[in-house]
Amino acid sequence: xxxxxxxxxIGISLGAQYALLALGFTLIFxxxxxxxxxxxxxxxxxxxxxxxxxxxxxxxxxxxVVIAALGTAGLGYVFERFLLERLVDxxxxxxxxxxxxxxxxxxxxLVVFGPESPSFEFPITGxxxxxxxxxxxxNLIVLAVCIVAIVTLYWLVYHTxxxxxxxxxxxxxxxxAAQGLRPKLLFPxxxxxxxxxxxLTGALVTxxxxxxxxxxxxxxxxxxxxxxxxxxxxxxxxxxxxxxxGLIEAYSAVYxxxxxxxxxxxxxxxxxxxxxxxxxxxxxxxxx
Amino acid sequence: xxxxxxxxxxxxxxxxxxxxxxxxxxxLVPAFATNPIVFSVTNQVLVASTAxxxxxIMLRMNLLTFAVPxxxxxxxxxxxxxxxxxxxxxxxxxxxxxxxxxxxxALPLGALVLRLRGVYFVLVTFVLTEITQLVLFETxxxxxxxxxxxxxxxxxxxxxxxxxxxxxxxxTIGLALVAALVTAALTVRFRQHFAAxxxxxxxxxxxxxxxxxxxxxxFVVAAGVSGLAGFALVNMLLMAHPSSFNPLSxxxxxxxxxxxxxxxxLGPVVGATVLVFASDLFAIKGEYSQFxxxxxxxxxxxVARDGIVGxxxxxxxxxxxxxxxxxxxxxxxxxxxxxxx
Numbered sequence: 315x316x317x318x319x320x321x322x323x324i325g326i327s328l329g330a331q332y333a334l335l336a337l338g339f340t341l342i343f344x345x346x347x348x349x350x351x352x353x354x355x356x357x358x359x360x361x362x363x364x365x366x367x368x369x370x371x372x373x374x375x376x377x378x379v380v381i382a383a384l385g386t387a388g389l390g391y392v393f394e395r396f397l398l399e400r401l402v403d404x405x406x407x408x409x410x411x412x413x414x415x416x417x418x419x420x421x422x423x424l425v426v427f428g429p430e431s432p433s434f435e436f437p438i439t440g441x442x443x444x445x446x447x448x449x450x451x452x453n454l455i456v457l458a459v460c461i462v463a464i465v466t467l468y469w470l471v472y473h474t475x476x477x478x479x480x481x482x483x484x485x486x487x488x489x490x491a492a493q494g495l496r497p498k499l500l501f502p503x504x505x506x507x508x509x510x511x512x513x514l515t516g517a518l519v520t521x522x523x524x525x526x527x528x529x530x531x532x533x534x535x536x537x538x539x540x541x542x543x544x545x546x547x548x549x550x551x552x553x554x555x556x557x558x559x560g561l562i563e564a565y566s567a568v569y570x571x572x573x574x575x576x577x578x579x580x581x582x583x584x585x586x587x588x589x590x591x592x593x594x595x596x597x598x599x600x601x602x
Numbered sequence: 603x604x605x606x607x608x609x610x611x612x613x614x615x616x617x618x619x620x621x622x623x624x625x626x627x628x629x630l631v632p633a634f635a636t637n638p639i640v641f642s643v644t645n646q647v648l649v650a651s652t653a654x655x656x657x658x659i660m661l662r663m664n665l666l667t668f669a670v671p672x673x674x675x676x677x678x679x680x681x682x683x684x685x686x687x688x689x690x691x692x693x694x695x696x697x698x699x700x701x702x703x704x705x706x707x708a709l710p711l712g713a714l715v716l717r718l719r720g721v722y723f724v725l726v727t728f729v730l731t732e733i734t735q736l737v738l739f740e741t742x743x744x745x746x747x748x749x750x751x752x753x754x755x756x757x758x759x760x761x762x763x764x765x766x767x768x769x770x771x772x773x774t775i776g777l778a779l780v781a782a783l784v785t786a787a788l789t790v791r792f793r794q795h796f797a798a799x800x801x802x803x804x805x806x807x808x809x810x811x812x813x814x815x816x817x818x819x820x821f822v823v824a825a826g827v828s829g830l831a832g833f834a835l836v837n838m839l840l841m842a843h844p845s846s847f848n849p850l851s852x853x854x855x856x857x858x859x860x861x862x863x864x865x866x867x868l869g870p871v872v873g874a875t876v877l878v879f880a881s882d883l884f885a886i887k888g889e890y891s892q893f894x895x896x897x898x899x900x901x902x903x904x905v906a907r908d909g910i911v912g913x914x915x916x917x918x919x920x921x922x923x924x925x926x927x928x929x930x931x932x933x934x935x936x937x938x939x940x941x942x943x
């Protein structure tokens with residue numbers, strides 16, 4: 315029983331991390347119609363920026379996390395504004411661009427930081443004990459920050475003018491533009507918001523898991539999984555799907571072992587794409 | 603000259619003829635070269651070109667596929683399993699198996715995934731490559747799991763063992779040549795059909811084209827061509843291992859086709875040649891070549907949409923047009939030499 319609860323807690327904290335990643339990914343697809351293959355790259359970059367600012371500049375960890383989020387958001391802004399924006403309506407071209415950016419980012423990190431994974435530790439250690447189960451303190455902090463970030467994002471998207479403008483552009487760009495909303499101003503901001511979330515997740519999670527130049531690949535695959543499961547472009551769907559995937563991963567790692575859980579998930583997602591491309595909950599955000 | 607009568611050469615197309623001729627010419631490498639590095643690079647270029655043909659076929663229908671490693675794995679593991687379990691070593695039989703097994707597998711799969719278009723097709727093929735990896739790791743009884751399959755018997759050609767470097771390269775060339783012929787035959791025979799689907803699928807369908815026939819055909823043949831590449835790779839490495847078919851290797855095959863130029867069959871070959879040579883220049887620091895791939899992808903998408911081959915062709919056409927205007931020639935050279943329009 316304690317094992318079940320403890321595993322569930324791990325699953326929930328995994329789910330919260332995945333939700334942050336997937337929300338950024340799904341925002342970009344929902345609003346711009348772009349599949350961001352560089353999403354995993356921004357996660358890795360966030361981790362490395364946080365690592366560099368703490369070890370080389372001696373900044374405290376929370377400051378480093380903020381710098382990582384801002385840095386990745388800035389790069390995302392520049393990339394969208396100057397490259398992606400020119401071809402934003404061509405799905406395959408934008409896919410190629412983000413793929414190219416991802417290759418450049420991950421080999422750039424490799425050149426600067428080397429292939430070995432640096433020692434990047436979470437500043438707070440310790441375990442929370444209670445009622446016969448253990449929960450690492452660092453996971454709890456990450457979980458709290460993730461939940462705050464998710465709530466803030468929801469508030470931003472559903473209760474501010476910025477969010478309303480983004481949702482209007484996602485709904486019908488032509489009409490929204492005719493009403494006076496400026497895609498050229500808002501798209502880079504939306505992209506920056508999403509990449510900033512990826513960078514934030516990277517800065518928070520890599521000290522617990524691991525930091526290496528190529529960890530972006532599985533992150534990209536997981537983001538794909540969640541976003542497809544939740545429905546491409548759907549914010550609510552991605553959040554729920556992230557927790558489902560987190561829990562399935564945690565339980566299958568403990569009770570099944572190996573990669574059977576992942577295999578089941580991927581097969582589920584494949585069937586989902588074929589039978590119901592709009593995802594578990596969503597309506598189709600963009601035509602297939 | 604009657605503009606409505608085209609010669610056989612024009613009908614087959616310049617790019618296709620040149621591609622097949624170039625691949626056939628690489629038979630000169632094992633005949634004359636002795637340097638093992640030359641052998642290795644030629645091998646890599648040909649496997650890369652074969653895999654990129656598969657991407658090229660799907661791009662005819664405006665579908666970007668990530669599934670190349672999946673079908674390569676199917677072809678490669680089929681060869682390994684038939685060699686190890688059943689002692690099949692005849693290269694012709696193995697090549698047929700490496701083509702047919704992935705193609706048969708692609709048929710029901712195509713019925714499911716070809717209904718998707720654009721981004722959704724990209725995602726589903728990407729998910730397929732991930733599933734392939736997991737299946738390979740989870741079926742140690744059949745695929746050897748994380749150890750892969752080693753000790754594959756040497757392939758034979760009518761009883762002659764093809765063991766040394768030279769013979770292995772000849773097998774790769776043979777497979778690449780078959781793949782090029784199949785790709786050329788398919789894309790030339792159904793050029794208009796594929797072009798109609800690429801241009802506007804809905805319109806093509808409403809004009810009476812049974813779109814899914816051609817999409818399924820393209821998908822199945824692309825799977826078979828990938829299977830041949832998988833055979834060549836396994837034969838070159840003498841083992842079948844999951845890492846040879848990792849999901850992100852599909853990015854390389856896409857890069858070869860796009861950077862080389864997706865408008866002509868010459869594109870995948872030029873792209874594979876240039877990029878394999880370039881990554882060999884980086885020698886030990888092979889990972890850094892990914893930066894070049896990324897940079898070239900971005901550049902091609904932003905400034906040279908038709909890739910290397912398309913850009914060069916435009917230059918040639920432009921200079922040809924200027925010179926023909928000087929001579930006031932009636933037939934534009936661009937049309938005569940291309941036979942495409």
